[in-house]
Amino acid sequence: MSIVAVQAALLASSSGVFAQSSAVLPPVTVDAPAAVKPKPRNLTMRPVAATTQAARLASVRTAPAAAAEQGAGSARPSLEPPAAVARYQLPQRAFSITAKEVDEAINLKDPEDAVKYMPSLFVRKRNDGDNNAVLATRSWGLNSSSRTLIYYDDLLISALIGNNNTNASPKWNLISPEAIGRVDYLNGPFAAAYPGNSIGGVLLISSKMPDKPFAIAKETVSVMPWSQYGTRDTYVTSQTSAAAGNRDGKLSWLVSANYLDSYQQPLTYTTSATIPAGTTGAFPALNKQGVAANVVGAGILAHSQQTSGNIRLAYDVTAQVHATYSFGVWNNHQVSDPQSYLKSAASGAPTFAGLSGFATGKYVWDQTHVSNAIALKSDTKGTYDFDLSASSYNYLQDIQLNPFTVTPTGVGYSQNGKITRMDGTNWQNADAKGIWRPLGYDGPHEVSFGLHGDRYRLETPIYASAVWNATGDTGTGTLYSQSEGETRTGAIWIQDAWKIIHNLKLTLGGRLETWRAQDGFNVSTATTAAGAITSIAAVQQPQLSSTNFSPKASLSFDPTEDWNITANVGQAYRYPTVMELYQNLTVGGVATVANPNLLPEQDLIGELNIERRWSDGRVRLTLFREHTDHAIISQTNHVTNPVTKVQTPTTVISNVDAIRLQGIELSADKDNVLIGGLQVFGSVTYVDSRILADASWAGIDPLTNLPTTVVGKRVPYVPDWRAKFGVTYRPNDSWAYTIAARYSGKQYSTLDNTDRVAHVYGAFDNFLVVDVKMDYNATKNFAFDFGIDNLFNAQYFLFHPFPGRTFVLAGKYTF
Numbered sequence: 001m002s003i004v005a006v007q008a009a010l011l012a013s014s015s016g017v018f019a020q021s022s023a024v025l026p027p028v029t030v031d032a033p034a035a036v037k038p039k040p041r042n043l044t045m046r047p048v049a050a051t052t053q054a055a056r057l058a059s060v061r062t063a064p065a066a067a068a069e070q071g072a073g074s075a076r077p078s079l080e081p082p083a084a085v086a087r088y089q090l091p092q093r094a095f096s097i098t099a100k101e102v103d104e105a106i107n108l109k110d111p112e113d114a115v116k117y118m119p120s121l122f123v124r125k126r127n128d129g130d131n132n133a134v135l136a137t138r139s140w141g142l143n144s145s146s147r148t149l150i151y152y153d154d155l156l157i158s159a160l161i162g163n164n165n166t167n168a169s170p171k172w173n174l175i176s177p178e179a180i181g182r183v184d185y186l187n188g189p190f191a192a193a194y195p196g197n198s199i200g201g202v203l204l205i206s207s208k209m210p211d212k213p214f215a216i217a218k219e220t221v222s223v224m225p226w227s228q229y230g231t232r233d234t235y236v237t238s239q240t241s242a243a244a245g246n247r248d249g250k251l252s253w254l255v256s257a258n259y260l261d262s263y264q265q266p267l268t269y270t271t272s273a274t275i276p277a278g279t280t281g282a283f284p285a286l287n288k289q290g291v292a293a294n295v296v297g298a299g300i301l302a303h304s305q306q307t308s309g310n311i312r313l314a315y316d317v318t319a320q321v322h323a324t325y326s327f328g329v330w331n332n333h334q335v336s337d338p339q340s341y342l343k344s345a346a347s348g349a350p351t352f353a354g355l356s357g358f359a360t361g362k363y364v365w366d367q368t369h370v371s372n373a374i375a376l377k378s379d380t381k382g383t384y385d386f387d388l389s390a391s392s393y394n395y396l397q398d399i400q401l402n403p404f405t406v407t408p409t410g411v412g413y414s415q416n417g418k419i420t421r422m423d424g425t426n427w428q429n430a431d432a433k434g435i436w437r438p439l440g441y442d443g444p445h446e447v448s449f450g451l452h453g454d455r456y457r458l459e460t461p462i463y464a465s466a467v468w469n470a471t472g473d474t475g476t477g478t479l480y481s482q483s484e485g486e487t488r489t490g491a492i493w494i495q496d497a498w499k500i501i502h503n504l505k506l507t508l509g510g511r512l513e514t515w516r517a518q519d520g521f522n523v524s525t526a527t528t529a530a531g532a533i534t535s536i537a538a539v540q541q542p543q544l545s546s547t548n549f550s551p552k553a554s555l556s557f558d559p560t561e562d563w564n565i566t567a568n569v570g571q572a573y574r575y576p577t578v579m580e581l582y583q584n585l586t587v588g589g590v591a592t593v594a595n596p597n598l599l600p601e602q603d604l605i606g607e608l609n610i611e612r613r614w615s616d617g618r619v620r621l622t623l624f625r626e627h628t629d630h631a632i633i634s635q636t637n638h639v640t641n642p643v644t645k646v647q648t649p650t651t652v653i654s655n656v657d658a659i660r661l662q663g664i665e666l667s668a669d670k671d672n673v674l675i676g677g678l679q680v681f682g683s684v685t686y687v688d689s690r691i692l693a694d695a696s697w698a699g700i701d702p703l704t705n706l707p708t709t710v711v712g713k714r715v716p717y718v719p720d721w722r723a724k725f726g727v728t729y730r731p732n733d734s735w736a737y738t739i740a741a742r743y744s745g746k747q748y749s750t751l752d753n754t755d756r757v758a759h760v761y762g763a764f765d766n767f768l769v770v771d772v773k774m775d776y777n778a779t780k781n782f783a784f785d786f787g788i789d790n791l792f793n794a795q796y797f798l799f800h801p802f803p804g805r806t807f808v809l810a811g812k813y814t815f
Contacts, residue, residue, distance in 0.1 A: 075616040076671065082184035084204055087385075088193055088435070088448050089497035091507045091554030091568055092186035092202075093609050093620065095119055095667070099181050099208060104736035104775045105728045107787035107808040109220055109239060111175040114183045115203065116771075117724050117740055119667040119683030121185065124165055126800050127264040128222055128237040129306050131173055131332065134165040137200040138187070138685050139626055139661040141717025141747065142764075142798060143634055145169055146577050147200035153207050153312065154389045155326060155373040156429055160197055161456045162579030163632065164592070164651075167422065171393070173308050174328040174371055176256035178216045178243040178812075181208030187622075188605050189572035192493040192509030192552050193433065193450060196572035199603045199626075209252055209314055210245035215815040217242045220785075224806040226265045228795065229283050230341035231298050237262040244815075250316040260306045267800050268299030268361060269761040270338065271647045273640045276353035281341040288749065288763040290703040290756045291640075293647055296353070297340040299361035304334040320380040328371040336363050340411055349410070356405040356529070357647070362413055364469060368397040381441045387433040387450075398422035403468040404531035416531050417468020419475045420585070424459035444499045452491040458578040459484050460585055464531065478533065482523035483594070485541065485582035489515045489575065495552070503558040510552060515575045516545040520582045520596055541582060541596040548573040548600065566609040574601040576632060580653050592634075592651040599630040599655050617670030625662040630655045635716055635750050636762070636799065649762065649799075656694045656751065659715050663687035677732075681740075682725035689715035691751065699752050708752035717764070721745030736775040743768045749799070759797060767796040773808075785810040 078096040085094055095118050102114050112123045112133050120138035140147045146163035149156065150170045157175070162168025183205050189198040220239045226232065238261050245254035271293040275282045287293035312326040338361035344351050352358045373391035378384075400420040403413035433450035437443055460483040465475030495509030520541030525533045550573060556566040576598040583594050607624040636651040667683035691710045699708045714720075726740025748755045749764045758765050773787035786809055793805040 078182070079613070079616075079618060079669075082182075082186070082204060083206070084184070085186070088191070088433075089446050089495075089507065090186065090191045090193065091497075091552070091556070091566070092188060092190050093564075093566060093611065093622075094184050094186050096182060096184045102180065102183075103783070103785075103812075104730070105726070105738040105740070105773060107771060107773050107785070107789050108177050108810075109222060109237070109808065110172060111177050111180060111205070112170075112172045113177075114180060114205075115185065116742070117681065117726055118183075118185055119724070120665055120685045120722055122722065122742075122744065124798060126267055126802060127235075127262060128239065129173070129260040129262040129304055131306075132166050132169045133172055134169050135200075135203065136717070138663070138665060138722070139624070139687055139689070139718060140200040141719075143717050144200060146197050147574060148203060149194060149198050149201075150203040150205070152205045153326060153373070154324060154375040155328070155371055155391050157205075157371075158197070159393075159427075160454075160577060161425065161427055161458060162577045162583070164579065164634065166592075167585075168577065168579055171330070171369070171371070173258075173306060173330045173332070174310060174369075175205065176241045176243055176258040176308065176310060178218055178241045179207050179254060179256035179310065180205060182206045188568060188570060188607060188624075189550070189603065190552055190554055190568040190570040190605075190607075192495040192511045192550075193448065195452065195489070195491060195511070195513065196550065196574045196601075196603065199572050199574055199601075199605065207254055207256075207312055208243075208245075209247075209254055209312070211247045211252070213246040215242070215244035216812060217815075218810060218812040220808065220810040222789075222806050222808045224265065224803055226804055228266070228801060229269065229295050229298070230281065231266050231301075231339060233265075235263045235265050252314045254312045255310070257309045258307070260304070262304045262306075264300075264302045264304065265801065265803065266298035266301055266339075269295050269801075270297045270299045270340075270355065270357045270361065271761065272296050272355055272357070273647060276342065276355065278345050279342040279351060279353050280345050281343045283341065285760055286757050287647070288755045288757050288760060289701075293761070295761065296342050296355060297338055297358060299338055299357070300336045301339055301361070302334050302336040304332060306333075307331045317376075321376070321378045324373075324375045324377075326371075326373045330367070330369045332365070332367040334363075334365040334367075336361055336365075338362055351409065352406040352411050354406060354408050359403045359405050359413060363400050363402045365400040366397060367395070367399075370394050370396055383437050383440065385435040387431070387435075390428070390430040392428045393426060395423045395425040398425070399473065401465070401469055404464075405529060413468065414531065415467055417465045417475075418480060419463040419465050419473070420460070421463070421473070422460050425457060427454065427456040429454045446497045447494065448497075449494040450492070452493070453489070455486065455488050456578050457486045458582060460583055462585075464533075479523050479536075480525050480527070480533070481584060482521065482538075483583040483585060484522075485517065485520035485578050487515065487517045487575065487578045487581070489513060505554075505556045507554040507556070508552070511550045512547075513550070513573060513575075514545070514547040515573075515600065516543065517576065517578065517581055518543045522582060522584060522594070522596075524584060544576075544581075544597075546573070546575065546600050548602075562613050564609070564611045564613070566611075567607070568609075569604075569606040572603045572605070574603060574632070576600065580632060580634075591639075591649065593653070595653045598632055598653070601632055602629040603627070614670065616672060617668070619668040619670075620666070622665040622667075623663075624665070626660065628659050628661075629657065631659045631715075632656075633659075633716060633751065654696070656691060656710070657696075658692040658694075659690065660692055661687055661689045661715060661718065677730040679728045679730070680726075681728075682723070684721070684723040686721055687718055688720070689718040691715060694751070697751065701752070701754055703754070703756070708754060710751045710753075713751065713753040714748050716749050716751060717747055719745045719747040719766070734777045736773075738773045738775075739770070740772075741768065741770045759795070761797060761801065762799055763797045764799065765796040767794055767802075769794055781814050783812045783814075785812075 125133040157171040186202040241258040243256040283295040308330040310328040375389040436447040463475040464478040491513040493511040552570040611620040639650040665685040669681040723743040728738040
C-alpha cells in the first residue's frame with residue numbers, strides 16, 4: 001500500500017489521464033457497450049481533495065463503460081472488453097462471444113457448446129447433457145477440471161472438490177442455454193483477484209438480465225446414427241429450454257428452466273485380456289499400450305433425464321448499490337443397461353460369460369443438487385466501490401445403485417449390490433472485494449483488494465445391499481468403503497493498475513493464501529467374488545497445510561490506437577483437491593486411487609500478446625511459457641484381474657517433480673472479409689510440453705516388461721496442435737450460414753508416453769471434426785435452426801468413444 005501511495009503522490013500533478021472502466025466480477029451484465037475515448041483532464045486544475053461528490057457523480061453519468069485501450073468504437077459487442085476486466089482492471093486479454101453470435105453460428109444443445117470455437121479451448125462433451133464435460137485449455141488437458149475457474153454470474157460452477165473428468169466436472173447443467181447473455185474467457189493466473197485454480201484460465205458466463213418483459217421457449221432435437229463394434233443404433237435427444245424475465249422498478253428477475261431426455265451412445269466398453277472360452281462375438285483388440293483388451297460388450301449405455309431450473313433476482317438498494325440472489329436446482333435420473341456381444345457357442349444365447357465388469361455398467365443413478373449465490377455490489381464510480389458475494393453448492397441426493405457382479409451364466413446380475421452415495425458432499429465460497437481510486441474515477445491508479453475463503457467437504461460411503469436395486473439408503477449398513485475429508489483455503493490479495501501515461505499501464509499484484517486439508521478418513525475392504533467382505537482397513541489420513549504468496553505483474557502498451565502489446569507474468573499455487581487426497585472410488589467402471597500426501601502445484605507462467613484491432617475484427621499472437629513444480633497428474637491404465645481376466649481402468653494420482661509447457665497461439669476474427677456479411681474466424685495453437693524431472697518414477701512398460709523413463713516425455717493430455725477455422729455468412733438479418741472445423745493433434749495419457757495404439761477404447765486420438773449450421777429468423781418472434789455436428793462422421797476416442805455425425809434441429813419462439 002505504501003508503494004501505491006508514493007506512486008499516487010508522484011502522479012498527482014500529471015497533466016492528463018484517461019478514464020478507466022467499470023463492470024462486475026464475476027460479470028452480471030450482458031454486453032459491454034462500445035467504448036468512447038474520454039477527453040483528458042488536468043488534475044492540477046482539479047485536485048482530488050477538492051472534488052465534490054456531486055462532481056464525481058456527474059462525471060459518472062458521462063463516463064465510458066469500457067476501456068478505450070481495448071477495441072474502442074467496435075462494431076461488434078464481443079470485441080469490447082468483458083465487464084470484469086473493466087471493473088477490476090484485470091490484466092488478461094480476453095476472448096468473448098455474445099448470445100446473438102452463439103445463436104447464429106453454434107449448434108447450441110448445452111451451455112458448454114458456446115465455447116466450441118474459442119481459441120485453444122475444448123470441452124470434453126461425450127453426449128448431449130453430459131454431466132462430465134471438462135474444459136481443456138491451451139496448456140492443460142481433459143483431466144484438469146480444477147485448473148480452470150468457471151463462473152455463472154456470481155456462482156462458481158467449477159467443482160473444485162476434485163480435479164478429474166467425472167464427478168468433479170463443472171456444473172454446466174445449472175445453466176439454461178436460453179439464459180446466457182455473453183461468455184468471456186481470460187487466459188492464465190495473472191489477476192490477483194482469482195485463486196491458483198486460474199492457471200488454465202477463467203471463463204465468465206453472464207446471464208441476460210431483462211429491462212423489459214420477455215420470454216423465450218426453445219425445442220432442440222438431435223439424432224445420431226451409431227455403428228461401432230457390436231452396437232448399432234440411433235440415439236435421439238430432445239431438449240426443452242425456456243427463460244422469462246422482467247424489470248419492475250427497482251426489482252428485476254430472470255427465471256430459466258431446462259429439460260433434457262437423452263439416449264447416449266456407449267460411453268465405455270467392457271474388455272477382457274482373453275476371449276472367454278465357449279463364446280463367440282468378441283472383437284479382438286489391443287488397448288492403447290498394445291496389451292490385449294478384447295472388446296466383449298458395451299459397458300455404459302445410458303438413458304438420462306435431467307431437469308434444471310434457475311431463478312435470479314436483482315434489486316437496486318440505491319442508485320449505486322445493487323443486490324442479487326440466485327437459486328439453482330438440478331435433477332438427474334439415469335439408467336444404464338450394458339450390452340454383451342458374447343454368445344454361447346453351444347446355444348447361441350447371449351451371455352456375460354461370468355465377466356464381472358458388466359456389473360459396473362448396470363446402474364440406477366438419482367441426483368438432486370442445489371446452489372445458492374448472493375451478492376451486494378456498489379457502482380458509484382467514485383473513490384470507493386465494493387463487492388460482497390457468497391455461494392454454496394450441496395448434493396441433496398446423489399445415490400447410485402449397482403449389482404455387485406453378474407450371474408455365473410447368462411446375462412443376469414447378482415441379487416446383492418452396492419450403494420454409492422455422495423449426498424452430504426458440499427462446498428462454500430465467500431469473497432469481499434473493494435476498489436480504491438486514490439485520484440478519483442479517472443485517475444492514474446486503481447487499487448483493488450479483497451479477502452477470500454472456501455470450504456470443500458467430501459462424503460462418499462459405499463454400502464453393501466442385499467437387493468441391489470432396492471431403495472434403502474444404507475443397504476445392510478455394512479461399508480465396502482468410505483472416503484471423506486475437507487479442505488479449506490483463505491486468501492488476501494491486492495492489485496494496483498497504474499496508468500503511467502495514457503498508453504502505458506503497469507499492473508502489479510499479489511495473493512497470499514493459506515490452505516489446509518483435514519479430517520481425511522478412508523475405509524477399504526477386500527471381498528470375495530460374490531461380495532462377501534474378508535478384511536477391512538480404516539485409515540485416519542494426515543493433516544496437510546501450506547501458506548504461499550503469488551506475485552503478479554503486467555505491462556500493457558498501445559503504440560497506436562489499433563495496436564496493443566501486453567506482457568504478463570504470474571505465479572500461482574494450485575492446491576490438492578479433497579478428492580485427489582481422499583476419494584477411492586469407481587465411477588463408470590474407472591477406479592480411482594487417491595493420494596493423501598500430495599504437495600501443492602507451483603506454477604510460473606509468462607506470456608507476450610501482440611494484437612491488431614479493427615472496429616469489426618482482431619488478430620492476436622501470443623507466446624507463452626509455463627513451468628510447474630510438483631504438478632499433480634493422474635493417469636489411467638487398464639489393470640487386469642489375474643483371476644477373472646477382466647480389465648478395469650484404474651487412475652492413480654501423483655506429484656511430478658517438474659514439467660514445462662511452451663508454445664504459440666495465433667487467433668483472428670474479422671467481419672466483412674471480401675464481401676459484406678462474411679465473417680472469418682480461426683486459431684491455431686502449438687504446445688511443446690515436456691516432463692523435466694520425476695525422481696519417484698518407477699514404471700514398467702506393460703508390453704515389454706522393461707523399466708521406462710518419463711524425463712523428456714510429453715505431458716499427458718496436452719495435444720501438440722489445436723486448430724479451429726470457420727466462416728459465417730450473413731446475407732441479411734434473417735439468415736446466417738456457418739461452417740467450422742476443429743482439429744486436435746496427438747496427445748498421450750501416460751507419463752512415459754507408452755500410448756502406442758490409436759483408435760481403440762482408452763486411447764486419446766487426434767481428430768478433425770467439421771460442423772455446419774443454418775440459422776433462420778423467420779419472423780420477429782420465430783427462429784429456426786438446422787445443423788450437423790461432425791459432418792463427416794469422424795470416429796475417435798478420448799478414452800471414451802466420442803459422438804459421430806449428429807443432426808440438430810431447433811425451433812425458438814420469443815414472446
